[in-house]
Amino acid sequence: MSSPVSASPARLSDVCKHYGAVVALDGVDLHVQGGELLALLGPNGAGKSTAIALCLGLVEPDRGQVRLFGQSPRLLSVRRRVGVMLQTAGIPDTLEVGELLAQTRSYYADPLGIDECVQRAGLEGLLNRRYGKLSGGQQRRVQFALAICGRPQLLFLDEPTVGLDVQARASLWQTIRALVAEGCAVVLTTHYLEEAEALADRVVVLAQGRIAASGSVTQIRARVSQRRIRCVSGLPTDTIATWPEVRSVCRDGEHVEIVTGAAEVVVRQLLFEDADLSELEVQRAGLSEAFLEITREAA
Amino acid sequence: MNTIALNPPRFSPLRCYALEARHEFLRLARTPMFCVPTLVFPAVFYLLFAVMLNHGTAGSGGTVPGIYMLATFGVYGVMTPGLFGFGVSVALDRERGWLTLKRALPMPAGAYLGAKLLMAMLFAAAIFAILGLLGTLCGGVRLSALAWLRLLLTEVFGVLPFCAIGLFLGARVSAQAAPAVANLIYLPMAFFAGLWVPLAALPAFLQTIAPVWPPYHLAQLALRAVDQPATGSTLGHVAVLAAITAVFFMAARGRLARAAAGSS
Numbered sequence: 001m002s003s004p005v006s007a008s009p010a011r012l013s014d015v016c017k018h019y020g021a022v023v024a025l026d027g028v029d030l031h032v033q034g035g036e037l038l039a040l041l042g043p044n045g046a047g048k049s050t051a052i053a054l055c056l057g058l059v060e061p062d063r064g065q066v067r068l069f070g071q072s073p074r075l076l077s078v079r080r081r082v083g084v085m086l087q088t089a090g091i092p093d094t095l096e097v098g099e100l101l102a103q104t105r106s107y108y109a110d111p112l113g114i115d116e117c118v119q120r121a122g123l124e125g126l127l128n129r130r131y132g133k134l135s136g137g138q139q140r141r142v143q144f145a146l147a148i149c150g151r152p153q154l155l156f157l158d159e160p161t162v163g164l165d166v167q168a169r170a171s172l173w174q175t176i177r178a179l180v181a182e183g184c185a186v187v188l189t190t191h192y193l194e195e196a197e198a199l200a201d202r203v204v205v206l207a208q209g210r211i212a213a214s215g216s217v218t219q220i221r222a223r224v225s226q227r228r229i230r231c232v233s234g235l236p237t238d239t240i241a242t243w244p245e246v247r248s249v250c251r252d253g254e255h256v257e258i259v260t261g262a263a264e265v266v267v268r269q270l271l272f273e274d275a276d277l278s279e280l281e282v283q284r285a286g287l288s289e290a291f292l293e294i295t296r297e298a299a
Numbered sequence: 300m301n302t303i304a305l306n307p308p309r310f311s312p313l314r315c316y317a318l319e320a321r322h323e324f325l326r327l328a329r330t331p332m333f334c335v336p337t338l339v340f341p342a343v344f345y346l347l348f349a350v351m352l353n354h355g356t357a358g359s360g361g362t363v364p365g366i367y368m369l370a371t372f373g374v375y376g377v378m379t380p381g382l383f384g385f386g387v388s389v390a391l392d393r394e395r396g397w398l399t400l401k402r403a404l405p406m407p408a409g410a411y412l413g414a415k416l417l418m419a420m421l422f423a424a425a426i427f428a429i430l431g432l433l434g435t436l437c438g439g440v441r442l443s444a445l446a447w448l449r450l451l452l453t454e455v456f457g458v459l460p461f462c463a464i465g466l467f468l469g470a471r472v473s474a475q476a477a478p479a480v481a482n483l484i485y486l487p488m489a490f491f492a493g494l495w496v497p498l499a500a501l502p503a504f505l506q507t508i509a510p511v512w513p514p515y516h517l518a519q520l521a522l523r524a525v526d527q528p529a530t531g532s533t534l535g536h537v538a539v540l541a542a543i544t545a546v547f548f549m550a551a552r553g554r555l556a557r558a559a560a561g562s563s
Contacts, residue, residue, distance in 0.1 A: 043524075056403040057403075058399060076407065077409075079405035082405070084403045084404060086396065086403065088395065088396040090391075090392065090394075090396030091397060092392075094326045094330055095325065102318055102320075103319060103322055104404060106311070107310075107404055108405065138475065156403075200426055219306050254494075295439060
């Protein structure tokens with residue numbers, strides 16, 4: 001057995017998990033290294049939350065093995081090295097922020113000072129406020145403070161910036177970057193591609209319980225770079241479908257919708273072929289569509 | 300072996316448990332919907348039934364109403380923190396995800412339930428103090444120090460079976476339904492166990508089946524604690540209450556573990 005010091009913060013080996021007939025995870029291998037930020041992306045129901053629940057010892061895998069620092073996540077001594085922010089926290093409304101922080105700090109051997117928690121999570125002036133009286137963004141920051149207050153070596157952040165305004169999101173990103181720089185490993189799940197782009201060293205895309213893609217942000221970006229072109233044009237869809245770089249095309253009334261990996265090439269041809277073309281729009285495909293695209297490729 | 304660090308930071312379980320219990324208490328103390336009925340209802344009922352409706356006359360079978368009701372309304376009082384403080388708050392924590400987060404955090408295993416138990420015992424002690432004060436001041440109750448102590452212990456430990464029932468309830472019922480279900484159990488059980496009206500005044504059939512209700516056993520213990528006539532053996536009542544506690548506690552545990560895993 002490798003020593004806990006050198007063992008990697010988190011390792012899932014060939015993990016399967018079913019809920020009744022629903023397959024949540026189906027043979028997933030995941031390896032998180034120290035000082036690395038791994039972004040776990042995927043549409044709803046892809047298995048992100050299940051993967052995190054397994055890592056936290058909340059559920060047991062049907063098959064395979066989950067190890068944090070080389071040991072079972074059920075051990076208290078292992079979880080004292082871990083911080084966690086779940087999607088729903090259910091924190092009691094009647095407790096004050098300072099009380100919540102004191103309570104969570106008491107679970108850890110060597111927690112951060114209150115002042116440092118406040119400063120890192122941006123909780124200035126909120127310590128004596130009741131949790132239920134805070135705004136959604138402030139509540140999210142309290143949850144983040146609870147996640148980092150134990151000086152974790154491994155941090156799980158499940159959709160951490162949902163409900164935050166742009167400024168709060170940026171300052172949270174900065175704190176997360178600082179933690180990673182200090183050597184903390186972070187597993188982040190998010191719906192926002194830009195969040196993964198801003199933070200992640202490595203991205204893993206889950207779809208239907210399997211790893212559909214994995215690599216650096218640049219590698220993943222290249223795979224989800226498809227664009228949607230929409231315009232009013234009389235060109236027949238059959239013709240457009242034969243052009244290079246066109247992945248799919250469909251007609252919606254007088255509008256034509258084209259999905260492509262190289263919007264510039266297709267737009268040039270569209271303008272060349274149809275002088276009357278109007279209402280031209282080019283959009284990056286939605287992230288969930290891109291994930292579906294990746295899954296289809298993977299299947 | 301572990302001499303690398305001179306002063307290795309240590310986790311203090313005591314501090315952790317103390318904070319957990321303190322916050323559990325604060326949570327409920329800051330919820331008027333819980334603490335007002337819990338503390339005020341037994342007091343109001345006691346004043347109404349034992350003080351205003353009885354003028355110090357001796358009851359049937361050698362009972363003294365002021366003292367008799369001090370015991371039975373005390374039992375009625377300590378059912379509340381168990382059924383409502385435990386039951387409703389567990390249902391809420393389970394449903395809203397607080398329980399899941401706590402299981403994910405390195406909270407010591409017993410801290411969550413331990414804190415709630417301590418909270419319920421504290422409320423039981425408060426109910427004991429309020430009723431004792433009212434009984435002494437308005438009900439003409441005079442008891443020996445030993446009898447007071449016996450009643451206090453009976454009530455403080457008497458919350459345990461109701462905590463277990465509450466836990467079972469909280470593990471199964473939704474947060475919205477929990478208060479209603481708790482009331483459905485609480486009110487009939489209190490009545491049929493002879494907490495409001497002495498058992499002797501109830502129909503014979505209800506007297507016969509009274510031992511079915513958990514508060515009946517606690518009431519007999521409380522009555523004996525204050526030297527009032529009671530039926531059954533002390534050991535028998537304690538055994539029944541202990542068994543109820545164990546059965547409901549064990550039944551709730553498995554269910555809670557599954558709920559915290561988010562798979563139910």
